[in-house]
Amino acid sequence: MTEHPLNSSEVTGDELVEVEPAEVLLTDRSAGYSPPRLLPDVRPTGGVIRERWEDFKVTEIPLYTPCGAGEHLYITIEKSNRTTIQARNHIARVMGVHPDSVGFAGFKDKRAITTQTFSVAVLSDAQVASIDAPWIRVMGLQRHKNKIRTGHLEGNRFEIRIRQVEAGTIDDAKHIVDEVASSGMPNFYGPQRFGIHGDGARIGSCLLRRQVAEVVDLLLSPRDGVEEDYREAYAAGDIQEALRRLPPGRNAESGLLSSLRTHPGNLRAAVRRIPAPLRRMYYSAYQAELFNWVLMERMARSPDAFRVPWSGDVCQFEGSRSRFHVDLDETATEREKERALKGEISPTGPIFGRKMSLPAGEAGRIESAVLISEGLRPESWLSHVRGLKLDGTRRSLRILVRDPEVIWEQPEQALLLSFTLPAGSFATVLLEQVMGSGSESPTV
Known part of the structure; x- marks a missing residue:
């Protein structure tokens, strides 16, 4: 077998395969x-999560020790019913710094109790005591030499309580979780990746195409389907009233409305007011939607295509970002399948961008067809914002x-369910395997 190493931070894109999407x-x-469920013959538990805040807990596992x-x-906090951006902005106000100077490794669930760490470049920690509020409290302080950046994260530990289920479902739940622990599960992006109304990918697509x-x-x-008072005020032309009605934490909408109040009708200037972290999030949501589509395409051809490599695939070593192309030779492919079944490597899917490496073979045809169907080429991935690059990468499938x-909690x-996932993975993917699709019914 010949491995062709790829530097994960400096890959060169392979040629797009010119295909007709409808034929692929x-x-x-x-x-x-x-x-799809991995064990369709095993009864899902059903039930609901997030009936109470303490039912859904996420604890960040840092990439390194300060x-x-x-x-x-480094300020480690616990927050409830607030977004990561809201927590960041609160910390910035208390510490007297610009929000963009506050670092964090990744976004956490809003409707949950979450623990994560933020970094602030300050000499004194005298203001830290003022961070505590009914929804946020400081858990620890440390110092380090660098700002926390997106991705400075090993993973997350989850504790999730499923209510409205029968005690007898624990056997089925254990069966599913044991299978997933043994073989892994598809690395889909969960629905929360796409925003509260599920339109994050559409916004990212429009930003990419400059459709302001x-x-x-x-x-x-x-x-249709979105009832928010501020939207009605905006439609009536009352920008000030729309701002007044805007729910807390809606930074993108606030930036748009503030700009339109000052510069009426200048949509391009308004869109430039979308904060850089949120703009990056919208682009990422679009990339995530296309990744999910590729993964669905593979599993439509073979249920185990998320863990078994194909000829021409770009594979990744577990616990590493080192990647290589699988040769088109059948013997080499069989050898890589054995390594994948042992958990040593996994096939990857596309986070499309200008420098992302495309696979060969059928995997390359699928990824090319998805990109072409969107009217895009690798060189289309330009953010139009200085310093915000869309180079792309590969993500394990x-x-x-x-x-x-x-465990079964008799008093409750x-x-x-308790488990640890690597950074960038979604607990909802595992919950859907255990509970069944559409079982999550938060009452908050």
């Missing part, structure tokens, strides 16, 4: 997110779940 694609992106010295103060009117409409205008535990009459 088996699924429709408009059908939405619908991952050294104890340096200009950056469509971006403003998606974020501000009334539409398989998640390996660590340290899973399923609920199942408690």
Whole structure:
């Protein structure tokens, strides 16, 4: 077998395969997110999560341990019912710094109790005591030499309580979780990746194409299925009233409305006011939707295509970002399949961008067809914002779940699932395997 190493931070894109999408694609992106269950013959537990805040807990696992010295103060907090951006902005106000100077490794669930660390470049920690509020409290302080950046994260530990289930479902839940722990599960992006109304990918697509009117409409205008008072005020032309009605934490909408109040009708200037982290999030949501589509395409051809490599695939070593192309030779492919089944490597899917490496063979045809069907080429991925690059990368198609535990809580009459996932993976993917599709019914 010949391995062709790829530097994960400096890959050169392979040639797009010129295909007719209708002749290649088996699924429709408009059908939405619908991952298949790995054990369809095992009864799902059903039930609901997030009936109470303490039912859904996420604890960040840092990529490294702070050294104890340096200009950056690492503030570990626990928050409830607030977004990561809201927590960041609150910390920035208290510490007297610009929000963009506050670092964090990744976004955490809003409707949950989450623990994560932020970094602030300050010499004194005298203001830290003022961070505590009913929804946020400081858990620890440390110092380090660098700002926390997106991706400075090893993974997350989850504790999730499933209510409205019968005690007898624990056997089925354990069976599913044991299978997932043994073989892994598809690394789909969960629905929360796409925003509260599920339109994050559409906004990212419009930003990429510089369709500013469509971006403003998606974020501000009334539409079917979305009932928000500020949208009605915007449609009536009352920008000030729309700002007054805007719910807390809606930074993109706030930036748009503030700009339109000062510069009426200038949509392009308004869109430039979308904060850089949110703009990056919208682009990422579009990339995530296309990744999910590729993964659905593969599993439509073979249920184990998320963990078993094909000829021409770009594979990744587990626990590493080192990648290589699988040769088109049948003997080499069989050898890589054996390594994948042992958990040593996994096939990867596309986070499309200008420098992303495309696979060969059938995997390359699928990824090329998805890109072409969107009217895009590798060189199309330009953010139009200085300093925000869309180079792309590869993402493992398989998640390996660590340290899973399923117990029945008699006092709570609920199942408690505990498990660890690598950074960038979604607990909802595992929950859908256990509970069944559409079982999550938060009451908050």
